[in-house]
Amino acid sequence: MRLDPVRLGGLAALLAGILLFVSELVRLYIDFFDPGAYQSVFIIDGYLGVLLGVLLQLGLVGLYVPRANVVGVLGAVGFFLAFTGAWLTTGISFVDAFAKPSSLPEGEPEEFLGPIARFGLSFVLGWLLIGVAMLRSRAYPRSDVTLLIAGVLILLLPLPLSGAVFAAALAWIGYILFTGRSGRDASYSSRV
Amino acid sequence: MRIENAARLGGLAALLAGGLLIISELLRLLPSGSLPFELSGSELAIYGWLGIDGYLGVLLAVLVQLGLVALYAPQARAAGVIGAVGFFIAFIGSRLAVGPSFINPFIEPPFGPLVVFAVSFVLGWVLVGVAMLRAQAYPRSAVVLLIAGALILLLPLPLSGAVFAAALAWIGYILFTGRSGGEALRPAHA
Numbered sequence: 001m002r003l004d005p006v007r008l009g010g011l012a013a014l015l016a017g018i019l020l021f022v023s024e025l026v027r028l029y030i031d032f033f034d035p036g037a038y039q040s041v042f043i044i045d046g047y048l049g050v051l052l053g054v055l056l057q058l059g060l061v062g063l064y065v066p067r068a069n070v071v072g073v074l075g076a077v078g079f080f081l082a083f084t085g086a087w088l089t090t091g092i093s094f095v096d097a098f099a100k101p102s103s104l105p106e107g108e109p110e111e112f113l114g115p116i117a118r119f120g121l122s123f124v125l126g127w128l129l130i131g132v133a134m135l136r137s138r139a140y141p142r143s144d145v146t147l148l149i150a151g152v153l154i155l156l157l158p159l160p161l162s163g164a165v166f167a168a169a170l171a172w173i174g175y176i177l178f179t180g181r182s183g184r185d186a187s188y189s190s191r192v
Numbered sequence: 193m194r195i196e197n198a199a200r201l202g203g204l205a206a207l208l209a210g211g212l213l214i215i216s217e218l219l220r221l222l223p224s225g226s227l228p229f230e231l232s233g234s235e236l237a238i239y240g241w242l243g244i245d246g247y248l249g250v251l252l253a254v255l256v257q258l259g260l261v262a263l264y265a266p267q268a269r270a271a272g273v274i275g276a277v278g279f280f281i282a283f284i285g286s287r288l289a290v291g292p293s294f295i296n297p298f299i300e301p302p303f304g305p306l307v308v309f310a311v312s313f314v315l316g317w318v319l320v321g322v323a324m325l326r327a328q329a330y331p332r333s334a335v336v337l338l339i340a341g342a343l344i345l346l347l348p349l350p351l352s353g354a355v356f357a358a359a360l361a362w363i364g365y366i367l368f369t370g371r372s373g374g375e376a377l378r379p380a381h382a
Binding site: 003004005008050051053054057058061065068069076080083084087088091 | 197198201250251253254257258261265268269272273275276283284287288
């Protein structure tokens with residue numbers, strides 16, 4: 001049986017986006033409706049966290065590798081930063097998908113600024129560079145990549161559902177790769 | 193500037209991962225406490241979040257994962273379902289079993305359960321190796337060394353990671369240079 005690695009990479013991105021969206025919803029439910037509900041997901045939180053972290057990394061590979069030729073050095077640097085950032089800041093917990101503060105600091109500012117700087121300079125900056133490289137090279141539809149860039153910047157905000165836009169953009173591009181469709185955007189060209 | 197061949201970059205990652213892993217194995221032979229970057233406590237506050245050992249460990253872990261992608265992706269079609277399953281298990285295994293420490297990169301006993309290491313990292317790499325062997329994707333000797341190296345990792349011996357590291361670096365070198373050594377490197381069938 002032969003497999004299409006581009007489609008598999010797209011599937012990974014699609015699943016990562018969906019899982020991240022579910023994670024955001026679960027977090028919202030626990031924070032605002034039923035804090036005790038975390039006890040019921042505690043057992044599987046770590047396993048799902050690893051799965052989400054791995055799918056985020058594989059989704060990044062799925063997005064980058066088929067377009068590596070066109071996104072150039074900027075894309076390569078962004079890919080390495082984002083991949084390392086995903087290793088550093090995901091994979092521990094499903095409910096807290098990213099190792100970053102989810103609310104404004106109540107104690108020392110360093111406790112907030114340190115983790116947010118790590119997250120910003122690795123994961124966010126990496127995805128931002130990849131997004132810019134993809135936008136310049138028209139590797140994917142402009143609307144999707146713009147949403148991806150906006151989504152990754154919104155991730156920095158300590159707000160509920162801050163990962164929802166990024167998750168949607170990731171799932172969208174993953175869907176494009178998985179199905180081979182480009183939507184309505186005529187500028188999309190793989191040029192691979 | 194365009195990157196003409198992403199497989200070469202991936203090969204470089206595998207080559208560097210193998211090289212770093214060998215250095216790590218050699219450093220572990222040195223007496224404990226003789227290394228300048230084994231930090232703890234207040235020293236970590238000076239050198240930053242993880243310390244030098246941690247930063248190098250993260251680099252090694254990321255390079256092992258990228259090396260795996262580089263080995264698998266160009267041959268994904270030829271490697272089939274076994275290769276895909278092995279790749280996924282090995283990728284998760286690399287995430288679970290390679291920790292942020294350069295001196296002790298593998299989270300083996302006493303740091304973690306042996307069974308987790310065996311059924312994730314080792315099994316995944318063995319399956320990828322078997323798929324590569326069947327697909328004749330890389331020189332047979334390099335892939336056999338990779339499989340043997342992954343299995344030897346299970347032994348609690350000094351330098352147990354050296355064979356795996358050498359095989360990883362060898363295949364990385366093949367991808368990076370485009371050379372196949374004495375044996376014919378099959379096309380990717382892509």
